[in-house]
Amino acid sequence: MKCITFSAVAAAALLQTAAAAGKCGDQSCGKKTPCCVRGYCNANAMYCMPMNCEPQNSYSANSCWDTPHCVSSKVDFGGGDAFAQISDYNGDPSSAAFVSQFEPSNAKIGGGRLQMELVKQSDGKGFGATVTNTRAIQYGTVSAVMRSGGNSGGVVSSFIIRNDKLGDEIDFEFVGHETSSVQSNYYWHDHLDYTKMVKSPSLSDTSQNDHTYQIQWTPDQIVWSVDGNEFRVVKRSETWDAAENTFKYPDSEAYISFSIWDGGSGAQGTSEWAGGAIQWGQGPFIANVKSVEIDCFYKGNETTYTPPGDSDDHSTSSGKDDDDDKDSDDEKSASEKDKSDDDDEDKSSDDDEDKSSDDNSSSASDKDSADENAGKDEPSDDKDETDDVNTGSAATMLVSLGTTVAALLMAYAF
Structure with a gap:
């Protein structure tokens, strides 16, 4: 029983951790400014070129531009x-x-x-x-x-x-x-x-x-x-x-x-x-x-x-x-x-x-x-509110799902 309870809590914790991933500095990148570089988000080449872009901190893993390979x-x-x-x-x-x-x-x-x-x-x-x-x-x-x-x-x-x-x-x-x-x-x-x-x-x-x-x-x-x-x-x-x-x-x-x-x-x-x-x-x-x-x-x-x-x-x-x-x-x-x-x-x-x-x-x-340019190019706190809402909603849903999974598994255990 204890084993099942621990697994449920762990599942909820993992889902909550996933919800917090993808932070670019102290913010989350949105659809309109998807690419993260050193804590700032934007959509131009300085941010999205593969040698600069940080996929793990961007809006999604596919936000950074693909790497074009060598051609003679x-x-x-x-x-x-x-x-x-x-x-x-x-x-x-x-x-x-x-x-x-x-x-x-x-x-x-x-x-x-x-x-x-x-x-x-x-x-x-x-x-x-x-x-x-x-x-x-x-x-x-x-x-x-x-x-x-x-x-x-x-x-x-x-x-x-x-x-x-x-x-x-x-x-x-x-x-x-x-x-x-x-x-x-x-x-x-x-x-x-x-x-x-x-x-x-x-x-x-x-x-x-x-x-x-x-x-x-x-x-x-x-x-x-x-x-x-x-x-x-x-x-x-x-x-x-x-x-x-x-x-x-x-x-x-x-x-x-x-x-x-x-x-x-x-x-x-x-x-x-x-x-x-x-x-x-x-x-x-x-x-x-x-x-x-x-x-x-x-x-x-x-x-x-x-x-x-x-x-x-x-x-x-x-x-x-x-x-x-x-x-x-x-x-x-x-x-x-x-x-x-x-x-x-x-x-x-x-x-x-x-x-x-x-x-x-x-x-x-x-x-x-x-x-400095990254800071100037980055939109202020009034950036795309829809992206923030979507990101917040996704996080809320994941946390809620994690809590629900924990509750169901714990109930089943008892």
Whole structure:
């Protein structure tokens, strides 16, 4: 009898817990503003694009836009469908290959190039720009013809492939006080090991001359090249961590992005790495990209790849899946996205590792601006009352149902 009574109470508690799920900060998103990002709800691209949107906190699990997968292409920034401001993007990747991530936007097309400018704010800090590919990639070769943002310390430019939610990253980073080389690094699940950074051989001034920077990413290895010359290789087999029983190798579906940001105003470790405070008199500071070529690992197929399990043999994988595996990947892509979205997004580091937020391809001021814009875009307490009523009614019905179930089962027990 006690067992039945406990089960009834537990059932009611579970239903009540379900009714409280889906909170976005201190509110619940409604039908008209369904997408949640950092405690705010809205319906535009800044909120609903899959790299930002939080499905578990949104109006429903289907509120966030689907993830468009990789299609091999060459993006020429002189073309009309290469770039869009985020306020103009409707979620169709064929309408824009890349989209700016912030408002106000310091990214634009000029002279047939994508231009991203670092602008001095009233507090003396710089506010930059981040531009992200509208399709996700999981393995492939990405080449960018570009120039870094300037020759002053503190100015940091980036070419990155990153999954923000999991913290997998492969990057090129340019620091303004060292324009004769570019830095390469990679991270797995935000395990930030800056000692793994490797510089390229000597280059002509990266802020004044075009160079072709290439990342070749496969299930087996990552290769960094500049102007066709390989200078670094990391093999997946070399990343095995016996203590944690896993390969610390970036293998999750991610987004290509370019950015410029103020590293000089960051924490001491970041500022020292970036070359100190920005010398604004040496500006303007504009990173620009002429073109990007994307060669997907899976030719002509918008599929994803499931890496070998950690229980598998520690040897590297054999390469591409066969046709049956590709068909299976098609069916699994949606569930893989949901799993990725549900992964823990908390990030932490010591004071000397404050560069973690910088490695997300934007400065702290960029993120603050994004939060401020989120607050401005979010409707006030008088938002869609119908949605609130519907949400409240659903919660009431669930709680009532839970109570009824408990009562009936308890009555039956007696």
